[in-house]
Amino acid sequence: MRNLLRYLELMLVLLLWPASGFIAQADSDDWQIWKVDGVEYVEMTDVCKFYRYVPKEGRPGFKNYGSKAHTISVKAGKQDFYVNNYRYILSFPIREHNGELLISAVDMKKLVDPVLRPVHNKQKGIITTVVIDAGHGGHDAGAVSPWAREKDCNLSVARRLKVRLEKAGLKVVMTRDKDFFLTLGQRVAIANQTPNCLFVSIHHNSGRRAAKGIETFTLAPHGTTSPFARTRRREALAGNNQDSANIALATAVHSRAIRNTGAIDRGIQRARFSVLCTITRPAILFEGGFVSNPEEGRLISTPAYQDKLADSLAQGILSYIATIQSKPLKTRNTRSGGGSIHGGSNKYRGTTRLR
Numbered sequence: 001m002r003n004l005l006r007y008l009e010l011m012l013v014l015l016l017w018p019a020s021g022f023i024a025q026a027d028s029d030d031w032q033i034w035k036v037d038g039v040e041y042v043e044m045t046d047v048c049k050f051y052r053y054v055p056k057e058g059r060p061g062f063k064n065y066g067s068k069a070h071t072i073s074v075k076a077g078k079q080d081f082y083v084n085n086y087r088y089i090l091s092f093p094i095r096e097h098n099g100e101l102l103i104s105a106v107d108m109k110k111l112v113d114p115v116l117r118p119v120h121n122k123q124k125g126i127i128t129t130v131v132i133d134a135g136h137g138g139h140d141a142g143a144v145s146p147w148a149r150e151k152d153c154n155l156s157v158a159r160r161l162k163v164r165l166e167k168a169g170l171k172v173v174m175t176r177d178k179d180f181f182l183t184l185g186q187r188v189a190i191a192n193q194t195p196n197c198l199f200v201s202i203h204h205n206s207g208r209r210a211a212k213g214i215e216t217f218t219l220a221p222h223g224t225t226s227p228f229a230r231t232r233r234r235e236a237l238a239g240n241n242q243d244s245a246n247i248a249l250a251t252a253v254h255s256r257a258i259r260n261t262g263a264i265d266r267g268i269q270r271a272r273f274s275v276l277c278t279i280t281r282p283a284i285l286f287e288g289g290f291v292s293n294p295e296e297g298r299l300i301s302t303p304a305y306q307d308k309l310a311d312s313l314a315q316g317i318l319s320y321i322a323t324i325q326s327k328p329l330k331t332r333n334t335r336s337g338g339g340s341i342h343g344g345s346n347k348y349r350g351t352t353r354l355r
């Protein structure tokens with residue numbers, strides 16, 4: 001009987017549910033939750049209240065909010081989200097309702113908060129080792145153009161990164177240190193068998209001749225979609241256990257790469273690439289530029305540029321490790337986040353966890 005009642009109740013809810021529309025959910029802990037097409041959203045006003053952000057000047061055409069340390073920029077209908085002018089691609093577009101901007105709860109929890117307050121994502125144990133994965137190899141050349149061959153550029157940047165990380169006292173495991181082929185599964189297995197490590201896969205892109213710039217991929221959170229992960233997945237993948245670590249690591253690396261090279265910022269993006277799905281370590285896939293672009297292709301194959309990429313990766317990895325292994329400062333102001341994983345101070349405040 002109870003089951004039948006629940007079934008009827010569910011049917012009634014489904015019948016009343018508009019195909020598309022804004023449905024107010026019960027607010028929880030001062031957060032007004034809206035449901036749109038099955039996705040939960042929160043109001044930017046509440047986001048700002050939580051971080052004690054105020055409207056400020058910033059990116060033209062966007063609404064900008066922030067504190068001294070951070071500026072976040074959003075725009076209705078856009079999946080672009082900027083923190084201190086570094087670009088992220090949200091899992092769901094920003095919505096507008098009654099003049100209020102809404103951001104999806106999953107983006108808030110899986111992107112905004114771990115980026116603004118990475119110290120909350122302290123992981124058990126410490127990182128002692130970096131597994132560097134030079135993409136492709138052997139018969140698999142990756143992207144090829146008259147200016148560069150991806151597998152060679154990947155390996156060259158990987159070797160330069162190894163030197164830098166070892167100098168800083170970290171252990172390094174290379175999935176390949178020569179020109180040979182490894183399956184994606186073998187690369188993941190090496191990382192999963194290496195204790196206390198994080199995983200960085202190094203690639204270079206190809207595309208339209210005009211396409212250029214740097215992008216960094218992390219695993220798409222479950223229940224989300226992206227241009228590189230078209231279907232929403234209800235079940236979490238093994239890699240999703242590291243969602244917060246992944247986005248924080250990506251932020252640390254990507255922002256330095258953009259700053260050091262001056263390359264076009266194609267953003268931190270979500271994907272379900274094989275090497276990211278079943279990995280049980282913090283993991284990113286870094287694309288250092290387009291071999292298919294005449295200008296960037298030439299640049300990528302020069303030792304000077306490869307050094308810049310290796311410097312950026314090393315600085316980002318070291319900053320990430322320093323940040324997650326630092327202790328959150330307990331202050332009266334439990335909600336504000338100071339500092340920035342983008343390269344500013346590493347002092348993070350706040351002890352409030354998001355739901």
Ligand SMILES: [Zn+2]
Pocket residue numbers: 135136142143150203204
């Ligand atoms: Zn590749």
